[in-house]
Amino acid sequence: MMRHLLSASDLSYEQALLILDTAQEMAKVSESSVKKLPTLRGRTIVNLFFEDSTRTRISFEAAAKRLSADVINFSAKGSSVSKGESLKDTAQTLQAMGADAVIIRHGSSGAAKRLADSHWTSGAVINAGDGTHEHPTQALLDAFTIRKHLHVGVGDLRGLTIAIVGDILHSRVARSNVILLSLLGAQVILVAPPTLLPLGVEAWPAQISYDLDSVLPQVDAVMMLRVQQERMADFFFPTAREYSHYFGLNRRRLSSLKSNAIIMHPGPMNRGLEITAEVADSARSVILEQVTNGVSVRMAVLYLLLAGAPSGDIEGSVQV
Amino acid sequence: MTSYLISGGVMSGDQQVDILIANGVVAGVGSAIDATAATRAVKVDAKGCRVLPGFVDLHTHLREPGLEESETVASGSRAAAKGGYTAVSAMANTFPVADTAGVVEQVYRLGKSAGLCDVFPIGAITQGLQGSALAELGAMADSEAKVRMFSDDGNCVSDSVVMRRALEYVKKFNGIIAQHAQDPYLTKDSQMNEGAVSARLGLKGWPSVAEESIIARDVLLAQHVGSRLHVCHVTTAGGVEIIRWAKSRGVNVTAEVTPHHLLLNDERASSYDPIYKVNPPLRTQEDVLALRAGLADGTIDVVATDHAPHPAENKECEWQAASFGMIGLETAFSIVYETMVKSGLLSWDQLADRMSIAPARIAGYESHGQKIAKGAIANITVVDPNRAWKVDRDLVASKSRNTPFHAMKFSGSVIATFFNGAPTVLDTKLVGASHDN
Known part of the structure; x- marks a missing residue:
């Protein structure tokens, strides 16, 4: 699996299918009575939202929590940090806190790629919508x-x-x-x-x-x-x-x-x-089902990027 | 005053010739050099090199007064010297704006005291670069700085009446209006060239027509009022075509192209690295090739750097938040050599024309762009087409590091620069400069 998910064009045909298949397994978790897997226990995932988007943020948050990750919500919108500096400064702050993954929503096209290509953070970067560019x-x-x-x-x-x-x-x-x-x-x-x-x-x-x-x-x-x-x-x-x-x-x-x-x-x-x-x-x-499926798909993406499993069986057994 | 013997270089054709510089002027060329004087002179080995009239830049942002964290007249002069320039033209978008005799004289004097090249201020066309009320163009022309070229660069004089008046008014003192051609309505919040790449990247497009429509209007205005127009940094194939058409109709128009638009295209934006964010934007490869052809056939008269220093924080951010612009004085020759001479599009004489003779003529810089002959003021640049180098942004003389050419390799280097007979660069290194930044 790749290190970041910045654009749909990052995905090969096989990777895209793997995510969909994995999401299908994850959907079973969401349907069971205990909606939780231990897979990402001890991992820190940051929701870095420079734009308001309650639905995307809570979808990622639910996905991360169902995989037992620690979630930090960082709403940078309206913070006093001036525009240009804020991305770098914020990223370095998150790095200092030890973020394993950063889920970024930003009003500027390319902001996720800037974050991934910079040396400001070493975590996996997931693009949760960058300007008028992409929302993979x-x-x-x-x-x-x-x-x-x-x-x-x-x-x-x-x-x-x-x-x-x-x-x-x-x-x-x-x-x-x-x-x-x-x-x-x-x-x-x-x-x-x-x-x-x-x-x-x-x-x-x-x-x-x-x-x-x-x-x-x-x-x-x-x-x-x-x-x-x-x-x-x-x-x-x-x-x-x-x-x-x-x-x-x-x-x-x-x-x-x-x-x-x-x-x-x-x-x-x-x-x-x-x-x-x-x-x-x-x-x-x-339309409402899209919202439900969003959680499963994001669980799959987080799982594949962070747990790094090549295929098939999901640690923590979904079949329960 | 020390005299210098530039030895074994080629001026024109393929004839090696020695040049003696003494007392600020060319004291002799070739066999006419006095043998005794030659032995007393400091020898500058120019074997395998080309000896050219010192380069002249018509488009330089020196940032002083007001933005000294990016560049000063002194630091910009060092960058200019290192790039083989003996004259630069300081753009007016400083703080305060160079729209009065006082500010242009200040910049002119700062250039004199730096002493590494001539710094000729360009005056603003309109007060505060606001595009409405004309600045006191006459007062700037009559000042110690003797301003002849005026520009609101960074902003386009989009109001047709203001543009017409400016073109007419400068006829009084044989001035020239340098236009930054950019329709403001078509380019509101624009980020990069509009086309396949901007569509994919989701960055707001900057259509070529925004540049071309202004160029078309301006050449017609210049013709109508019989004045001189200079088109700053042409970037599109269509712009070249319009200028070619205007020249064929006898319009008094000249144009410039930047080294970065000769080398880079809009695919660079795919990195989202704002080091490639520049105004006007990088265009398509088709445009790049049209610019090279236009410079080769003389439709585009000169290469101008649009050297635009910015502090690191203005580029270490997301694309939209970043400043427009890139530095270019120190890499200009190497890029023009690579794209134009090495590729066979320009001869060495034509390179000397595009980088020295033509810009000096357009702006009226009399001590520059002159034939290297006995008695001429010794503004001379020595370049070695076979001395390869790799650009290192940490080693630039400019105060800012925003070069898109970092880590690129070029095959030609500036070896030596002489300004008014004194070396400012020898063996590729700055000499006699005060390093105060």
Whole structure:
């Protein structure tokens, strides 16, 4: 296994499958009455969050605790340390405390890589979202969720078509998913207004469409991205109403999906903008399950990075 | 005053020739050298070397006054001398801004007292570099510093009326406006060249059109009012094309390219190491090749360093938090030699033109960029194309270490620099400099 998880592109096909398979084992732990393994006892894991993200932070925290690690939550947001110095200073502080792994969420693209490449900390670095770059564990949990529903939890994602809809330009979720889902053999279609697709997107392993209605009947899963209200102020689209009209998932569009297609959203949702409440709460929606699977996938990542087991059997026996 | 005999070097063609320097000037060349005087002179062995007019930089950030933790006029002068420069042009974005006669004279005098090269201040175009009210350009031109080149570098004069007025006004004293071409609306919070790499890295794109649209507007303005425009650090293939078109129409425009844009492309950003963060940004390899071709065919007139020192903490951070800029005085020749001469794109005479003769002519630095002939002021640089070296950021003369070329190997070195007849560098090492930083 690699030392850090900074980008979905760090993963080989085999490693990605190993994480998904391991996560499946971890899911059993979460379903048992005693939700705990002794695997990472005595190891210190730091949640280093420069941005607010309660759901990602508690997901990692739950994952680490279920593996018996000691968890330190470090919310650097709003601390008095000035911007530029804070990453280095904070990292060195954590190093001095003996962190075995640092889970970092940062508003700057590349911050996780900076931390991993620096000599500021020797621990494993896990990217929990860096600016508009990547969020690899989100992509892993999405792949896990898709595989569970559409490939009965086995193998890769070959034969599946997955649409990612919305603000691709600013989405770390989209970047990681394009890399990972295509690595696992899925066909990815990005659907967005041209303003919300990055210049240079042609080089990505994905198809591009501006027309959600023509895409929906082909797909096995549709992933709706959060659209931030402030994008309107930057003229990415005219109004929220127009955005919803062309790119929102509503009841009418739901009916054009294949019967077994699933609806996903990384959260937090803007109900009424990119997705209606009715769709978000429908039987097709696996949005809450994504949250559950997030813990299992993050347990797998922590386990594989820190316990360093090459494959298969999990120390502390999951089978109990 | 000690006299020097630069012996066995080549000035032009492949003829070895001796050059005698005495009393600040070239006292003789070749067979015309007085034999007695030659024996009294300190000999500088230049076998295998090229002897060139001292380099002239049109774009240097010396950071003084106000940002002395990054660089001072003295430390920047040392870096310049080490890089073979005998004249540099100090950019106006200091604190206070060089937008008055008082500040440009201060910088000019600091250069005189450092005494390692001429330091010619560039005046701000607008007060406080704010892009609106014109600074007192006439007062700066009439000052002791005799400013002729004006720039708001770092900021673009984006208001078309202000740009027009500046271009018109400097005609009074044959001045020139050096524009940092960057549409501010298209580049708000931009981090790197917009393209495939920025898409992958999730760093906000800096479109080439933001540079090209300003260059296009400015060459038309310069033509309209019949004034002189200098385009700072061109980085895009499209920019080169527009300048080529403007020159063909007779527009009085000149342009510069930096060594780093001749050598590095935007793939460097994949490391997220802000040592590669620079304004304007590193572009694609296609752009790099177009810049080399533009410098070769004379569309781009000069190489200018955009030497931009920053303290370590401004680069030891995440990309977005880091400052833009890289130092470049000490590596400029080696890079231009490697990318342009060794590759066959430029002759030695053309290198002398792009790094000395043309910049001196554009800015009106009369004692620089002159033919090395009897009676000329001895501003001379000796370079050895076969003396390889490895860049070490801990050994730079600049006060700052933000070089993207650390640990890179180059095949050519600056061996000696003579400023007004006195050596500032001999055998690649600084001489006669006060080491006060």
